[in-house]
Amino acid sequence: MARVVLKNLTKRFGEVVAVDKLSLEVRDKEFVVFLGPSGSGKTTALRCIAGLEIPDEGEIYIGDEFVNDLEPKDRDVAMVFQSYALYPHMTVFQNLAFPLECAKVPKAEIKGRVQRVAGLLKMEELLERKPRQLSGGQQQRVALGRAIIREPQVFLMDEPLSNLDAKLRVYMRAELKNLQKEIGVTTIYVTHDQIEAMTMADRIAILNEGLLQQFDSPDGVYSKPSNVFVAGFVGSxxxxxxxxxxxxxxxxxxxxxxxxxxxxxxxxxxxxxxxxxxxxxxxxxxxxxxxxxxxxxxxxxxxxxxxxxxxxxxxxxxxxxxxxxxxxxxxxxxxxxxxxxxxxxxxxxxxxxxxxxxxx
Ligand SMILES: Nc1ncnc2c1ncn2[C@@H]1O[C@H](COP(=O)(O)OP(=O)(O)OP(=O)(O)O)[C@@H](O)[C@H]1O
Ligand SMILES: [Mg+2]
Structure with a gap:
């Protein structure tokens, strides 16, 4: 059971309240999108969950464990960022194997797990290539693979598709959603793109100026906006x-x-x-x-x-x-x-x- 629970999560940077008393529960296996305009606190909230920022107030639970005091590496989450730095001198196989080698997983097991992830992401044929021999979308898939392969309890993704061209983004959006359902890992996905949010999310948490505006299904935020901000932000x-x-x-x-x-x-x-x-x-x-x-x-x-x-x-x-x-x-x-x-x-x-x- 890997639900993620936030209770009154607050993070300030000087005068700026980046995240303001954010409370919500992401259910086990759920795909939740944090949606909001630039500066609304999406990345900060995600980084607090990952353990990369220390909150000023509030509690974070992953599974049933209180994780505020845990190091990022002990939280059993994997984060995918907008800019996915693959190791350029390593092949796709080596890039995928790297996190497992760091975790001292036995060699034989590594091979099996790389093959499995390559199969999931349909990149078995790419394993011997170097990153520069891949398209943007293929590189992004390797970056996702590197997060998946650790089999974390929770995926945290910060605009992972925003570096891709429009066509590829539409394609990867469906791939990612399908993959998330297939492996059933609780996922929090940050974007400021409402189409991405509407098409991928089980539920959308809409943020503005650090404050949660509405937490609801895509249909709920569209057809029953809880306030003027949501009505103006969702829909085009x-x-x-x-x-x-x-x-x-x-x-x-x-x-x-x-x-x-x-x-x-x-x-x-x-x-x-x-x-x-x-x-x-x-x-x-x-x-x-x-x-x-x-x-x-x-x-x-x-x-x-x-x-x-x-x-x-x-x-x-x-x-x-x-x-x-x-x-x-x-x-x-x-x-x-x-x-x-x-x-x-x-x-x-x-x-x-x-x-x-x-x-x-
Ligand atoms: N390290 C930092 N130091 C100071 N202020 C910060 C820092 N990180 C974020 N902020 C501020 O906190 C607020 C929330 O920033 P955050 O990066 O979480 O927004 P965001 O919703 O992810 O925006 P974007 O869509 O542009 O990525 C902003 O006002 C930002 O300027
Ligand atoms: Mg951000």
């Missing part, structure tokens, strides 16, 4: 936001438009929000665009600003007052200068403006 193009006021009559007044709410929702919002200042969020994927006004209420007049054709879909940039609203439509959508848009009530997010937290 980003969620459209409008500042608005909840009126006595149960409308959301955004200035340029009034958005009608069902009575029970308006009442629930009035009850749960700290004031009548709210933020309405709607994803470009959920904005409905019409050429003609269909209903008396609920439709919002918008002016075409520009179009962004993307092949299989098209992004419309629309002006609603001073706001720019992005909407995704079919590529054959016939555009016009004046359009009508709708935000389906079951798709909108509502946040408390003061706290940023999701309401109802």
């Amino acid at each position: 193009p980003p969620t459209n936001f409008f500042d608005c006021t909840l009126t006595e009559e149960g409308f959301l007044d955004a200035g340029e438009f009034k958005y009608p709410l069902p009575k029970d929702l308006a009442e629930a919002l009035a009850r749960t929000s700290t004031s009548n200042e709210l933020i309405l969020g709607v994803r470009p994927q959920h904005v409905k665009v019409y050429k003609q006004r269909k209903a008396e209420i609920g439709l919002i007049k918008a002016y075409l600003y520009t179009t962004e054709p993307l092949g299989e879909m098209m992004i419309l940039d629309l002006k609603v007052g001073d706001n720019l609203v992005k909407a995704i439509v079919n590529p054959d959508f016939e555009v016009a200068e004046e359009l009508w848009i709708e935000f389906p009530i079951d798709k909108v997010y509502l946040f408390d403006k003061k706290t940023g937290k999701s309401l109802v």
Whole structure:
């Protein structure tokens, strides 16, 4: 059982709180991604788990063992970094065997384990080559192999695919996910790439400024964002936001438009929000665009600003007052200068403006 438990993990660098009271549990065999913008504390958190940083506060458990006081080498974790330094003068076989030789594993056993890992990573044919005779993706696979071969309880990976070109990254993403499931090792994977996070993770921990924003399945962070930050960070193009006021009559007044709410929702919002200042969020994927006004209420007049054709879909940039609203439509959508848009009530997010937290 190799779960990883963090309790109130805190790491400061002078004035900067890099990781702020981070508490979460990574389950045995789970693939968890730490996702967040640059400087959000992902690497620092990972390095604390590896034992490469000493936390200022908090507890770290690997399996059921309290590991704060253990040296990195005694934590039974393997870390893969963005820049994977292979030994250039050694063959792939020797690179893979090296960690085992250091651990004084008998020669005969080393050979078997190298073969097994080479098989897992489909690089049996590459064992006699030197790193410079390999492509970037192959080199990255050797680096992964070197981490796997020690058969650690936990993998810690810090943007291991970011040095690869886009095509190879997409390929390796699937390889890595498949490999992780096959060998069933608890994995924490750091990235700032939300597509990587969404496609690979069992659960995603979203960090911002050292604080955990949400810890949930990919679908959970996408469709039920817990706050404005998560709604804006996950999904592409980003969620459209409008500042608005909840009126006595149960409308959301955004200035340029009034958005009608069902009575029970308006009442629930009035009850749960700290004031009548709210933020309405709607994803470009959920904005409905019409050429003609269909209903008396609920439709919002918008002016075409520009179009962004993307092949299989098209992004419309629309002006609603001073706001720019992005909407995704079919590529054959016939555009016009004046359009009508709708935000389906079951798709909108509502946040408390003061706290940023999701309401109802
Ligand atoms: N050794 C250090 N000394 C001082 N400040 C540090 C140190 N390491 C990290 N920081 C600061 O701590 C914060 C978190 O950094 P961290 O490297 O964990 O972010 P990150 O989420 O991994 O970012 P990135 O996506 O850019 O890799 C940042 O403000 C960073 O400047
Ligand atoms: Mg980092």
